[in-house]
Amino acid sequence: MSARNRWLMIAVGLGILLNPLNSSMISVALAKLQTEYQLDYTGVSWIIFSFYIASAIAQPVMGRASDLFGRRKIFLSGLVVAFIASLLAPLSPSFGWLIVFRIVQSIGTSMMVAVGMAIVRIYITDKQAAALSMLSIFLSGAAAIGPFIGGVLIHWWDWPAIFFVNIPFAVASFLLAWKTIPKEQPHPSHTSSLSIRNWLNLIDASGIMLFTVGLVALLVGLMSLDSSGQISISYCMVGIVGLVVLGAFVRHELKADSPFIPLRTFAQYPAMTWVNIQFLLVNILFYSLFFGLPSYLQIVRHVSEFHTGILMLSLGLCSLVASPVAGRWIDKSGPRPALFLSAILMVLGSVWIVTLNESSPVISVSLALTAFGISNGLNSVGMQTALFNSSPKEMIGVASGLFNTSRYLGTIISSLLTGVIMGGEFSFAGFRLLGIILTVIALTLVFMSWRRVQSVQLQESKV
Template identity: 75%
Template sequence: MNARSRWLLISVSLGIMLNPLNSSMIAVAVARLQQAYQLDYASVSWIIFSFYIASAIAQPVMGKASDLFGRRRIFLTGLVVAFAASMLAPLSPSFGWLIGFRVVQSAGTSMMVAVGMAIVRIHITEKQGAALSVMSIFLSGAAAVGPFIGGMLIHWQDWQAIFLVNLPFVAVSFVLAWKMIPKEAPQSPVVQGMSIRKWSDFMDLPGILLFTAGLVILLTGLLSVSSSGQLSAVHVMLGAVGLVLLWMFVKHELKAASPFIPLRTFAKYPSMTWVNVQFMLVNVLFYAVFFGLPSYLQTVREISGFHTGILMLSLGLCSLAASPAAGRWIERSGPRPALTVSALLMTFGSVWLVMLTPDSPVISVCAALAAFGISNGLNSVGMQAALFQSSPKAIIGVASGLFNTSRYLGTIFSSLLINIVMGSQFSAGGLRRLGIILAVIALSLVFMSRRSRGAEQSAEA
């Protein structure tokens, strides 16, 4: 790999790591935001929901948009958007404004993730495997150390610092990307003359609007019930409207020529569908611990954000350490054994959470975090391998997009689960109830992992 390729790789990697970094740093800031804005957890959790809903929408949309406007232009625009959002978020006059800037930040960072891999594949022609591995390290490493970085920043400054820390990374990435990403050919006359109607059909704007509105309204209804502790006619109406909109979204996607989420693919390839369902549940488990445990430690055990970040580092480091070993194991034995062990580890970690009491040594939390960290390292490689084996080569691009959608949905559901179980106030009893539910889900994954044997034998076409 020549020097120009290395600098191109660095510029792209610095950009794409901002999405996982910002999605994970917030884990240790939720309790502080509750104090700063005097809100319950259900309300503050929109800082999590908003980021993942925006990412779930922006990444596939921007992947399509890059076909119209060019990958270099989308990447550089994403850096500008992320810079503006990160700079303005600390100045938010209210929590609503903060959510708005968080959504903009998610959209900007998603623009880079959506096209970063393609830029590397197209412009780095030698040692592509090594280049993609470096990008994976940036992505997984940023997510792993995010809570630790967030804890340090909140300890030294305040929650505003978790936004401002992005600015130097964005600035360096922009300068490098401007110089290193090759300029693309001008847009074709067909693209330049595309009407608003054709652009809307190509991007599937109706599908995007139905998906967004349905999911947001449904979550609003569910969170309102969780926050108030009682079911009212308004809550029922919100839930009904959300479900109707999502039903309309499904009907629309099945008929759309260029669907936002190609649902027909799920029906055509059941083994791939099974992998996505399993991956969604894996993320429900992992992120329920990832987001729930820091808030529990800070609000119930009264551990500082700095020390909570140090404890959470055990999860990230175990995940990073397990990934290389998982790759070698899966290469020899296939994904099924690794996924089974991962599910057993998550079961152990969930049961460990049930056994924790307010008097348990804080360091004992690391046992659960290590179990979930190792399982995440196994899953990050194993689930991807299972997807490749269950998906025909002709649709691997679509399959990867659906795979990321499953990740985001699992993350959203994990935060919703925390809200439902914990209610408006974290407690030791709430953590035990959460642990029991997670243990049931993890045990179901032990049995579901057996299904991946079929995935190993299917869709070789």
């Protein structure tokens, strides 16, 4: 790989890591933000919802926009947007404004993720597989060590530091990207013939609007449900409206020429559909732990942000170590054995959480984190491989988009699950109930993985 390509890799890597880094650092800041803005746990959960909803929408939209306006322009614009949002977020006069800047930050970082892989594919032709795997390390590594970085920053400089830390990354990435990403030739015939109405149809603006309004309304309605059993009629109506709008979204997507989420694909390729369902459950389980455990450590056990970050580091390190080992194993045996072992480890980790009590040694949490970390490393490679094996080559682009949608829906549902269980206040009883639910989800994954292994063995015996 030439020196210019190496610098191009660094430029893209520093940009795309901002999305997973900011999605994971916030897990250690939830308790601090609750105190800062005097919120209950349900209210502060919107700092998570907003980021993932915006990412789920922005990434496919910006991917399409890059075909029209150029990948270099989208990448550089994303860095500028992320820089401004990270600079203004700590100055927010209210939690509402912090949510606004968090959404802007999500859009900016999603612009880079949407085109980063494409830039590497187009401009790095030698050792391309190694380059793409390096970008995956930027993405998975940033998410894995995010809680540790967040814990250290909050311990020494308080919660605004988790936003300010983005600024040097954004500046360095912008300067390198400006120098190393080649300028693209404009396509005037393409852009001039595309009216605003055609552009809105191309990105399925109507579908995006229905999806956003329906999902947010449903979340508002569901978040009113808590352990107290009291249900507000007004919130219930909002939730019903959300369901109706999501129903309209499904109907619209089935008729749209260029759907935001191609729902018909699920019916056409059932094997791929099951991979996405399994991936959805994996993310519900993983991120419920990812956001719930730091709050348990800080609110229930009164562990500092710094030590919470250190404990969470065991999850990230185990994940990073397990990923290359999983890659070699999956190359020899396929993804199913690795996914089966991953599901078993998630069961063990979930059961361990249920056995914890309020006087258990805090260090014992590392056992559950180790199980989930190894499981995450196996899943990161295994699920991606299973997706490619179950998807026709001509559908890889669409399949990858649906795969990311499953990831974001899983993270959103995990935050919703934690918020509903905890209600206004994070408690040990709620955390134990969360562990029981995660155990049920993990057992479901074991069953699904075992059935897939059995079906493959049956097919091989017939052959």
